[in-house]
Amino acid sequence: MTIWMIIRNSLRHHALSTGITAVSIGLGCGLLMSVWVVNFQTQRAFKNVTGGFDSILGPRGSQLQLVLNSLFHMDSSPGLVKAFDYRLFREKYKRFYNRAVPIAVGDNLKGYRIVGTTLELFEVEHSPGQKYELAAGEKFIQNATQWNKEAVIGHTVAAQLGLGINDTFQPYHGLNFTEGQMPHKDIYSVTGILKPSGTPADRVIWIPIEGLQQMDGHDPRFAGDVSAVLIQMSDNTTARAFGMNSLDSIYNKGTDHLTFVKSNEDVVARLFDQFAWAESVLRWVAYLVAVVAAAGVLASIYNTMNERRREFAILRALGARRSTIFSVIVLESATIAALGVLIGFAVYAIILLAAEGTLRNEIGVSLHPMEPHKVMLIVPVVMVAFGALVGIIPAAKAYGTDVAKNLTPQS
Amino acid sequence: MSLLKIRQLIKSYKAPEGVRHTVLEVPEFSLEAGQQLALRGASGTGKTTFLNCIAGILRPDAGDIELAGQNIAIASESQRDELRAQHIGYIFQTFNLLQGYTCLENVLLGMSFSGPANTQQATALLNRVGLADRMDYRPGELSVGQQQRVAVARALANRPNLVLADEPTGNLDPQNAQEALQLIREVCRENTAALLLVSHDQGVLDQFEDCHDLAEINKAAKEVAK
Incomplete structure (x- = not known):
């Protein structure tokens, strides 16, 4: 004391x-x-921002750019994967992967990216034991015969833009928003709002991939192309390594117009290095x-x-x-x-x-x-x-x- | 049995020119428990040195200083600290109150090196010296007389057997000096503590029945006087 x-x-x-x-x-x-x-x-x-995907197939270019663009929804898109290449990958190399989810980018709403994809994306665990869950509403309609101009928006987008269920919006062309820019004519309505996931998906507006491919003003010649394919490899460790190495040889060494990212985690680790x-x-x-x-x-x-x-x-x-x-x-x-x-x-x-x-x-x-x-x-x-x-x-x-x-x- | 017994005490200082000057040479001195003794001495006669040796603040060159059965002269530094904390209360001419502390804290510090500090006891002591309404004042906020009272309370805080008072009224006006002296003697009596006071003030010394010249005890002082 x-x-x-x-x-x-x-x-x-x-x-x-x-x-x-x-x-x-x-x-x-x-x-x-x-x-x-x-x-x-x-x-x-x-490193956790893999969205549940191990690898990515995209146009030839920087692997880092591909990862940033596809998973972090940052940076510019390195280009397009031709519809033919996408179909070939899905059909010919199906044995190497569990899931292959295409994404297409190129539009935004007030700076928030609009990403076209399939409903399969929401079935993947983005983090161990965690899937993207809806806080309100439902997912967009998309099946073999029909797709609607509907959107599921991330939590941050909803909060920042004040969008709610049944609200409508018109996408803007490009990945960045320019004041005074005219929007596309297409009108989308919000059908679902995701719960916060603590991932870049919170800042994304998800729409059916066909919607983005066929957006008013987009060149119809590229309507079947995708920006990248998010790949979930086999659960089996040996098969996974074999698949990764095989696809690495096929695309990185065997082609000159496509890039295969073997391990998203490794690319992020290299970025930090x-x-x-x-x-x-x-x-x-x-x-x-x-x-x-x-x-x-x-x-x-x-x-x-x-x-x-x-x-x-x-x-x-x-x-x-x-x-x-x-x-x-x-x-x-x-x-x-x-x-x-x-x-x-x-x-x-x-x-x-x-x-x-x-x-x-x-x-x-x-x-x-x-x-x-x-x-x-x-x-x-x-x-x-x-x-x-x-x-x-x-x-x-x-x-x-x-x-x-x-x-x-x-x- | 004597409370304090001194034999063949010698203390010298080395002057700047290198020569050693003996300031204390006390062949024999003793003080009984509860005794109140005043020593008269002019400036430079070794009054403070004598008290500092008894308090264990200074180590003598030779001799024995027995207090409560222990020889301070040969005790280690920490033993001397312990003896001081347990048995001695010291009232300094300049009070030596700690300026950053309140009156209560100053008194608490006086008791805290000998055992647990007791706020009730400290408060009672300050009440006794008439400072009940100044507990939370700092020394700088008190008059000189009040500071002296705090110093008295602090010196008695550890319930000492021996209170050493070095010119305790030297900084006080005659009225305050008279009051302070009375207070010191009373409080020492109440606490059955022996009092050894040194002063050159005849008004103070006259009040003691038991008063000696320091020169009678200290041979070195006689030399100075010559």
């Missing part, structure tokens, strides 16, 4: 320097935790901020040692042991670090919430700011331990205070 009374008084007396030091520790601590958690959760979230240096730089900046902050604790306490010599001498004259004075300084240093850690959690929450909002709005990927991660225990413990460690230097100075010499007031 006595020790805490002394510490509390000192912190109150040096409130400004304590506050500034704690804030700098908080920044370092918050940055470190954020860099770590954002990196971990974005990698996990992006390319930016690993940026994450590394951020992490080192955070380390540096944390070290500078710890040095700040040292400087802040060390600078008060001279003015506090008399206080220590008086405490010693009252019977305080040298070890008590030593403990006071070490604990005071650790307390400043602990205050910094508390601020660090606030900094972390701000950064994570901002990152979460940005990712959700821009890509549709969800982060979980409140999800515990071991770094949220390690960083605070290390920071407080580091704070106590740097406190040893001024504590040693306080330990050696000459009582008799410092009892007299210094003018």
Whole structure:
């Protein structure tokens, strides 16, 4: 109790320097935790954004572009897979896959992508044990003989555009929305709204693929073409590897106009690998901020040692042991670090919430700011331990205070 | 049996020019439990050094200082801290109150190194010295006389056997000095603590039945006087 009374008084007396030091520790601590958690959760979230599909067949081009365009609904479309190639794949290589779901892109509604597909997409588990579920309404009509100009919209689209069941809209041409642009003549009505899935699908307007292929203004010569084919390979590990390797040989080596993405996850992992240096730089900046902050604790306490010599001498004259004075300084240093850690959690929450909002709005990927991660225990413990460690230097100075010499007031 | 017994005590300082000056040379001195003794001494006669040696704040060059059966002169630093915390209350001329702390906290600190700090006891002590309405004031917000009262309360907070008072009225006007002295003596009596007071103020010394010249005890002081 006595020790805490002394510490509390000192912190109150040096409130400004304590506050500034704690804030700098908080920044370092918050940055470190954020860099770590954002990196971990974005990698996990992006790697999970496979929509339940292992591979993609698309036009010849960059595999990354194909993945971004087909699964993340970002970037431009690399082109089209001819109707002939699509049919050939479906019929000739059926033994290699469980499902092959075509998608077609090229239109938007106020910047939100309209993606043509088949109802089979909603039967796939986009994440383990999770399918796209309707929050309201029903799926669009699409069968062998009929399809309707109907749409199932993602949760974000519904919220952002204020669309509800039975509302209608006219698609705009292109993947990006330009103000003043004239819409297509086709009128679609919303039949279903999906529950939030925490995937890019939340930002998509799904319509029957025929609707997009035959949209007013689209070239009828390409009516059977698709943008990509999302492929779910066999569940059997050996068959899956064989299928992937076979399709890789057939399309990537055997043709010059189609690209087969063997593993969507690997492509995303390669994307993160390319930016690993940026994450590394951020992490080192955070380390540096944390070290500078710890040095700040040292400087802040060390600078008060001279003015506090008399206080220590008086405490010693009252019977305080040298070890008590030593403990006071070490604990005071650790307390400043602990205050910094508390601020660090606030900094972390701000950064994570901002990152979460940005990712959700821009890509549709969800982060979980409140999800515990071991770094949220390690960083605070290390920071407080580091704070106590740097406190040893001024504590040693306080330990050696000459009582008799410092009892007299210094003018 | 004496509470405090001193034998062949010597303390010297090294002057800047390198020569050692002996400031204390006490062949024998003792104080009984509950005794109130005043020592008269002019400036530079080793009054504070004498009290600091007894309090274990300074280590003597030679000799024995026995307090409550323990020899402070040869005790380790932590043993001396312990002895000070358990047995000694010290009233300084400059009060030495901790400025960032309230009156109550200053008194609590006085008792907390000898055992658990007791807020009730601290409050009672401040009541006793007439500062019931100033518990939450900081020393800077009090008059000099009130600060002295806090110092008295703090010195008695650990229920010491021995209270050392170094020119306790040196910074007070005559009326406050008189009151403070009365208070110190009364409170020591109530707490059955012995009092060893050093002063050069004849008005203070006249109030003690038991009063000696420091020079009678300290041979080195005699040298200074010569």
